Amino acid sequence: MGVLLKKVFSPQDLQQFNIKELQALAAEIREVIINTVAETGGHLAPNLGVVELTIAIHRVFNSAVDRIIWDVGHQSYVHKLLTGRLTQFHTLRQHGGISGFPKPEESIHDAFATGHSSTSISAALGMALGRDLKGQKHSVVAVIGDGSMTGGMAFEAMNFAGHSKTNMIVILNDNEMSIAPNVGALSGYLSRLRTDPKYYRSKDEIAELLQKIPHGSKLLKVVDRLKDSLKYLVVPGMLFEELGFTYLGPVDGHDIKSVMTVLQQAKAATGPVLVHVLTQKGKGYLPAEQNPDRFHGVGAFDVATGEVKKAAGAPPSYTEVFGKTLVKLAQRDDKIIGITAAMPSGTGLTNFAKEFPQRYFDVGIAEQHAVTMAAGLAMAGYRPVTAIYSTFLQRAYDQVLHDVCMQNLPVVFAMDRGGLVGDDGPTHHGVFDIAFLRNIPNIVLMSPKDENELQHMLYTALCHGGPVAVRYPRGSGEGVTLDEELKCLPVGKGEVLREGDDVLLLAIGNMVTEAMKAAEKLSSQGIEATVINARFMKPLDQDLILHYARRIKKVVTLEEHVLMGGFGSAVLELFEAERLYDLKVKRLGIPDQFIEHGKQSILRASLGLNAEGVVEAVMGLGKEIKKVQRLKAVLGRKN
Numbered sequence: 001m002g003v004l005l006k007k008v009f010s011p012q013d014l015q016q017f018n019i020k021e022l023q024a025l026a027a028e029i030r031e032v033i034i035n036t037v038a039e040t041g042g043h044l045a046p047n048l049g050v051v052e053l054t055i056a057i058h059r060v061f062n063s064a065v066d067r068i069i070w071d072v073g074h075q076s077y078v079h080k081l082l083t084g085r086l087t088q089f090h091t092l093r094q095h096g097g098i099s100g101f102p103k104p105e106e107s108i109h110d111a112f113a114t115g116h117s118s119t120s121i122s123a124a125l126g127m128a129l130g131r132d133l134k135g136q137k138h139s140v141v142a143v144i145g146d147g148s149m150t151g152g153m154a155f156e157a158m159n160f161a162g163h164s165k166t167n168m169i170v171i172l173n174d175n176e177m178s179i180a181p182n183v184g185a186l187s188g189y190l191s192r193l194r195t196d197p198k199y200y201r202s203k204d205e206i207a208e209l210l211q212k213i214p215h216g217s218k219l220l221k222v223v224d225r226l227k228d229s230l231k232y233l234v235v236p237g238m239l240f241e242e243l244g245f246t247y248l249g250p251v252d253g254h255d256i257k258s259v260m261t262v263l264q265q266a267k268a269a270t271g272p273v274l275v276h277v278l279t280q281k282g283k284g285y286l287p288a289e290q291n292p293d294r295f296h297g298v299g300a301f302d303v304a305t306g307e308v309k310k311a312a313g314a315p316p317s318y319t320e321v322f323g324k325t326l327v328k329l330a331q332r333d334d335k336i337i338g339i340t341a342a343m344p345s346g347t348g349l350t351n352f353a354k355e356f357p358q359r360y361f362d363v364g365i366a367e368q369h370a371v372t373m374a375a376g377l378a379m380a381g382y383r384p385v386t387a388i389y390s391t392f393l394q395r396a397y398d399q400v401l402h403d404v405c406m407q408n409l410p411v412v413f414a415m416d417r418g419g420l421v422g423d424d425g426p427t428h429h430g431v432f433d434i435a436f437l438r439n440i441p442n443i444v445l446m447s448p449k450d451e452n453e454l455q456h457m458l459y460t461a462l463c464h465g466g467p468v469a470v471r472y473p474r475g476s477g478e479g480v481t482l483d484e485e486l487k488c489l490p491v492g493k494g495e496v497l498r499e500g501d502d503v504l505l506l507a508i509g510n511m512v513t514e515a516m517k518a519a520e521k522l523s524s525q526g527i528e529a530t531v532i533n534a535r536f537m538k539p540l541d542q543d544l545i546l547h548y549a550r551r552i553k554k555v556v557t558l559e560e561h562v563l564m565g566g567f568g569s570a571v572l573e574l575f576e577a578e579r580l581y582d583l584k585v586k587r588l589g590i591p592d593q594f595i596e597h598g599k600q601s602i603l604r605a606s607l608g609l610n611a612e613g614v615v616e617a618v619m620g621l622g623k624e625i626k627k628v629q630r631l632k633a634v635l636g637r638k639n
């Protein structure tokens with residue numbers, strides 16, 4: 001580890017370095033990040049792009065007092081290294097280790113927990129207004145990427161910031177990339193600011209220019225009276241200026257001295273300021289510079305080659321099967337549309353985009369817009385498939401309810417990352433979707449037991465004439481054979497995978513595999529279980545569930561989802577509606593708490609969401625029954 005970084009225990013320690021040493025420090029930081037993420041996995045390219053920027057920020061601002069909010073927060077590794085977490089950095093994103101995102105509970109320098117995009121300006125504005133109300137004077141800074149700037153919330157906040165005129169600074173980290181290349185008209189505007197010389201001239205330069213020509217000073221007075229048009233013509237950040245921001249930049253985000261200079265200007269300014277910083281995503285590591293998309297979020301990799309270490313012979317991921325199936329279906333049906341909110345590769349739509357560019361839309365980080373645009377496309381007679389991670393669909397709840405379900409429009413929600421996602425942790429676990437969707441009329445909810453059933457469910461969703469959400473987990477499938485022919489499953493029907501009289505295991509999604517493993521373990525102990533793959537969280541297969549529940553009377557429900565309002569709740573509601581009061585029911589799922597980051601297998605084991613946990617639950621149920629039986633016997637003797 002570099003000699004300079006070792007001297008940085010807090011951001012104040014940066015004051016000891018001159019510019020040359022700061023540039024050398026940047027190189028040391030890059031080395032630590034590359035070597036650490038090569039082991040732990042993480043967001044490599046975003047962090048390599050903000051090394052100099054973060055150093056400059058911590059030189060100009062005092063993050064123990066000033067408030068710095070990192071949008072999404074996936075680019076906060078440099079910040080963490082400079083704020084006392086160098087010695088913990090090797091635990092990045094590991095269970096029990098430091099998070100890959102800012103966490104106030106981790107450090108006073110982490111002003112706000114982030115993970116979902118486009119929240120930083122709102123949070124910063126709130127903190128600035130709070131500061132003003134208290135009569136405090138510290139700086140408040142939001143660091144937001146060009147991708148995150150495409151999120152509607154960012155503009156809602158900018159709009160109000162310009163109105164409130166409070167002192168705050170927005171640092172726009174423009175690397176021309178979201179996860180994939182950035183999209184949208186804003187991206188085009190920012191590119192012009194980056195590249196078009198006429199946009200570079202500032203008002204002072206124009207004044208200087210005019211002084212050199214005859215009657216130039218008179219002309220300047222005239223022009224100055226028309227400053228709005230002057231502004232419109234020459235001030236680069238016109239869009240931001242019109243929103244009430246002072247625009248500063250663009251500045252080379254890898255030149256520490258220049259960034260420090262412009263940040264000092266921003267700090268001294270009054271009212272909202274936007275500093276436009278130009279960076280390169282992945283800077284300093286050639287494979288990441290050449291492929292910032294692939295190195296946006298990466299698993300463990302070989303530093304020498306940039307090759308990501310993949311478990312040999314791993315089955316295809318649910319994501320891959322989704323992507324391949326959608327292409328297959330779209331080849332037969334030209335009404336199928338693929339929509340992503342800035343996550344083509346993560347959702348598996350990359351091949352669809354290549355094959356059907358006319359029927360593919362990446363709307364930027366704009367899930368709300370994506371859903372209602374899909375509603376519009378459905379109304380126009382198309383079959384939109386919106387591929388949005390479960391956790392990010394939370395942002396579009398009202399659009400799902402109000403624009404899609406209330407009109408009963410045939411929109412398919414491909415909810416990848418349904419369940420515990422692992423290293424990204426609580427901001428990204430997709431464990432609330434059954435609860436927040438199940439209560440909406442007209443929607444069908446389903447979750448496949450394996451990747452083969454996923455392809456059938458996608459087909460079933462497109463056969464269905466109304467809103468459908470299909471929920472599937474992050475990572476590899478179960479390694480089953482994929483049927484050649486796709487079939488439409490009967491909506492609201494589950495399937496019995498094995499029969500046994502001692503206990504009923506009602507499982508949904510990837511928990512079906514665990515239920516089957518548990519049934520084998522139980523059988524070896526003389527306990528025979530019926531296992532039902534419920535397939536649908538809504539509508540439930542009521543007849544099937546009631547038939548077995550009435551006969552067996554001991555029921556365990558299994559879901560990788562919060563218990564509150566999830567699949568198990570739906571089953572309990574069914575039993576209540578049918579007045580089945582004599583059943584013994586145990587629901588397995590996620591308790592009412594946010595689950596930390598860590599490998600999926602570790603998290604599932606800690607929550608009893610595996611075969612061992614199911615066996616334990618059944619045994620516990622058994623004990624419960626024996627206790628009741630003993631109690632009845634005692635009571636029986638007394639009466």
Ligand SMILES: Cc1ncc(C[n+]2csc(CCOP(=O)(O)OP(=O)(O)O)c2C)c(N)n1
Nearest residue numbers: 046115116117145146147148177178179342
């Ligand atoms: C609401 C929401 N949707 C999607 C994502 C997934 N996501 C994380 S980072 C990112 C791209 C961010 O691009 P940018 O803000 O430019 O940051 P960069 O990685 O380029 O530094 C996306 C789409 C998210 N975190 N939150």
Ligand SMILES: CC(=O)[C@@H](O)[C@H](O)COP(=O)(O)O
Nearest residue numbers: 072074115297346417424474
């Ligand atoms: C920071 C962010 O929100 C995304 O990069 C997210 O980490 C992607 O998750 P996957 O790695 O599951 O695609």
Ligand SMILES: [Mg+2]
Nearest residue numbers: 145146147177
């Ligand atoms: Mg970007």
